[in-house]
Amino acid sequence: MREPSTNSSTSTLIASMEALRHALFLARAQLGARPLRSLTLTLGLAVALALPSLSALGVSRLGARLSARAEGVPVLVVPRGEAVDGTLAALYFRPGPPLGLRFGQIGELREAAGEPSLRAAPLHLGHSADGAPIVGTGLAYFEERGLEVAVGRRPALLGEVVVGAALASARGLGPGDRVRSDLRDLYDLSGASPLSLPVVGVLAPTGNADDYAVFTDVKTCWALDGHLHGHAAAAAPLAEGAAPDEGAAATFLIQALDEETRGNFHLHGDEAELLISSVMWFPQSDRARDLLLAAVEAQPGVEAVRPARLVGSLLGVLRQVEVGVRLGLMAVSAAALAFFAVALQLARAARAEERRLLVRLGASRRRLLLFGLVEDGIVVMGAVLVAALLVGLGLFALDRALLG
Numbered sequence: 001m002r003e004p005s006t007n008s009s010t011s012t013l014i015a016s017m018e019a020l021r022h023a024l025f026l027a028r029a030q031l032g033a034r035p036l037r038s039l040t041l042t043l044g045l046a047v048a049l050a051l052p053s054l055s056a057l058g059v060s061r062l063g064a065r066l067s068a069r070a071e072g073v074p075v076l077v078v079p080r081g082e083a084v085d086g087t088l089a090a091l092y093f094r095p096g097p098p099l100g101l102r103f104g105q106i107g108e109l110r111e112a113a114g115e116p117s118l119r120a121a122p123l124h125l126g127h128s129a130d131g132a133p134i135v136g137t138g139l140a141y142f143e144e145r146g147l148e149v150a151v152g153r154r155p156a157l158l159g160e161v162v163v164g165a166a167l168a169s170a171r172g173l174g175p176g177d178r179v180r181s182d183l184r185d186l187y188d189l190s191g192a193s194p195l196s197l198p199v200v201g202v203l204a205p206t207g208n209a210d211d212y213a214v215f216t217d218v219k220t221c222w223a224l225d226g227h228l229h230g231h232a233a234a235a236a237p238l239a240e241g242a243a244p245d246e247g248a249a250a251t252f253l254i255q256a257l258d259e260e261t262r263g264n265f266h267l268h269g270d271e272a273e274l275l276i277s278s279v280m281w282f283p284q285s286d287r288a289r290d291l292l293l294a295a296v297e298a299q300p301g302v303e304a305v306r307p308a309r310l311v312g313s314l315l316g317v318l319r320q321v322e323v324g325v326r327l328g329l330m331a332v333s334a335a336a337l338a339f340f341a342v343a344l345q346l347a348r349a350a351r352a353e354e355r356r357l358l359v360r361l362g363a364s365r366r367r368l369l370l371f372g373l374v375e376d377g378i379v380v381m382g383a384v385l386v387a388a389l390l391v392g393l394g395l396f397a398l399d400r401a402l403l404g
Contacts, residue, residue, distance in 0.1 A: 038379065041343055045383035048336030050390040051329040057391060058398055063315045065399075066091075069208060070307035072145060074289060075281040077101065077109070077296055080303045084314070087305050090123055090278045092209045093133035097277075099126065101302060103218070104272025106279055112295035115288050119144065121280040124221035129179040129197070132167050134214045136221030136276070144282050147210060151175060152201030158228075159220050162201035166211035173199055179214060181224050195224060219267075222274055228267045 069091050078086030079100030089096025106120050121144065124136030141147070142154060152175035155162055163173050173179065181194045197216065205211055222228045283289040296304040 037343075041340060041379050042382045042386060044336055045340050045380065046386035046390060048333040048340070049383060049387035050394075052326055052333055053387070054391045054394045055326045055329055057395060059319060061395055061398060062318070065208075066311045066315065067308065070311040073280050073307045074283055075292055075296075076305045076307050077105075077279045077281065077302050078305055079278075080301050083303060083305050083310060086278050087307050087310055089125055090280065091307065093125055093135055093213050096125060099124070099275035099277055101276050101279060102272060103274050103276055104270075105299060105302065107272075109279075109292065109295050109299065112298060113288070113291040115283070115291060118288060118292060119282040119284075121282070122218050122276045123278045123280065124218050125277040127184070127221055127224045128182045129214050130171075130182065132163075132179075132212060132214050134161070134181060134216060134221065134224070136216055136218040138217065140282065141280065142215075144280070145206075145210065147206065147215075148204040149201040150204040152199075154201060155216050155220075156200075158217070158223070159195070159197050160200045161197045161214050161216040161220070162203055163199055163215070164203050164211040164213050165205040167213065168202040174202055175200055218276060222267070225274075227269055227274055 070087075073091070076087055076090055078090070079097055082097040082100065085096050088094055103122065106122060110116050110118050110120070119140045121138050121141035122136070123141075125133065127134040127136075139154075149162060150165065152162065161179060163171075163179070168174060177199045178196050179199060180196045183194050197214075197220065203210065203215075219228060281289075281292055283292055293304050296302060
C-alpha cells in the first residue's frame, strides 16, 4: 500500500536534484560568460559585508590586546609629560620619547617609598638590530612577564642577548649566532658605532610584542649609546722613524662584544646619572603601590602611570570614534547592497530574451526562479568567502602592526 507513495517521493527527489544540477550548470555558464560583471558584483558585495565587520572586530581585538598587555604592569614611571607615548613605547617597544630618567632614580624612589625590596624593571629603548627593537632591561622583567627561555639561557654578561621566538624563527637565530645593532645617526660622530652582540638564548613564544624583540641588560644599551665602550691597540706596524710607544698608543673602538673583548669595555660617567627610558614597578600590595605613587609625585621630571587605566581611557575614546566610523561604514555598505540589488535587476531585465527562450523550451516559472536563485546564491557565497578573507587579512595586519 505504501509503495506508490515511496516511489513518488523518490521520483520527486530525483527530479529536484536534476533541476538543481541544471541550475548549477546554467549559473556557471552565465557567470563565466560575463566574468567582469560577476567579479564586480562579488567584490562589491564582499567589501560591503567586510567593512562593518572589520571595524567592530578590529576595535575589539585591539582593545583586548592592549588591555592584556597593560594589566601586567601595575605602575610605570616615565618622563613627565610623556604618559601616552612613554606607556605605548614601554608596552610595545615603539619609538618613544628621548631617554629621560636617571638610573639612580630607581634607588631614590625605593628609599623615598620606604620599600627597599620593591621590584623594578628598568627599560632602555631606542636601539635596534636590523629593524628589531633592542630592549635593555633586568631579571624582574623576565620573571614578571613570564618569559621563559626555550633554547639556551638568559643574558648574564655584558653584550649577551636573547631573542623573541618569532624573530628567531624569521631570521634563523639561535645560541651561537650574533646580531648587529643598527647605526642610529650616520652624522653623529660622537655616538657609538654598531656592535656585534652574541645570542645566548631564544625565548618561548608568548603571542605578544616580546616575540619580536631582542633583550639584553641596560649596560649593553649604554654601550650602544657610547657611554660604555672598549679600546684595543692598533695592529698596524710602527711608521718609519716613529718612537716605540707611538704605535702602541694608537687605539680603535671595539665593534664586537665577546669573551675576548668584554674585559676592555669601561664606563664613562656615573652609572646613577646615565639615562633610561622608563621603569616598570611591581608592588606586591596596595600599600606599597600607594607609597610608590606618592614618592614619584615628589620626584622632579617624572610621573607615574597606571597603564591599565590609561589604556582604558584611550580605548573609551577609540570606541566613541569607532561608533561614528561604523555608522558611516554601514551607510556605505547599505549603498553597496542597494547597488548590488539594482545591478541584479538590470541584469535580469537585459536577459529577458533568454528567459523567454527557456519558456519556449519548456521551463516552468518555478524552474526559472530556481535558475535565478542559484546564480545569485553563487555570487553571494563568493562574496561571503571574500569578505571573510578580507576580515582575516585585516585582523592579521592589525596584529602585525601591534606586535612587529
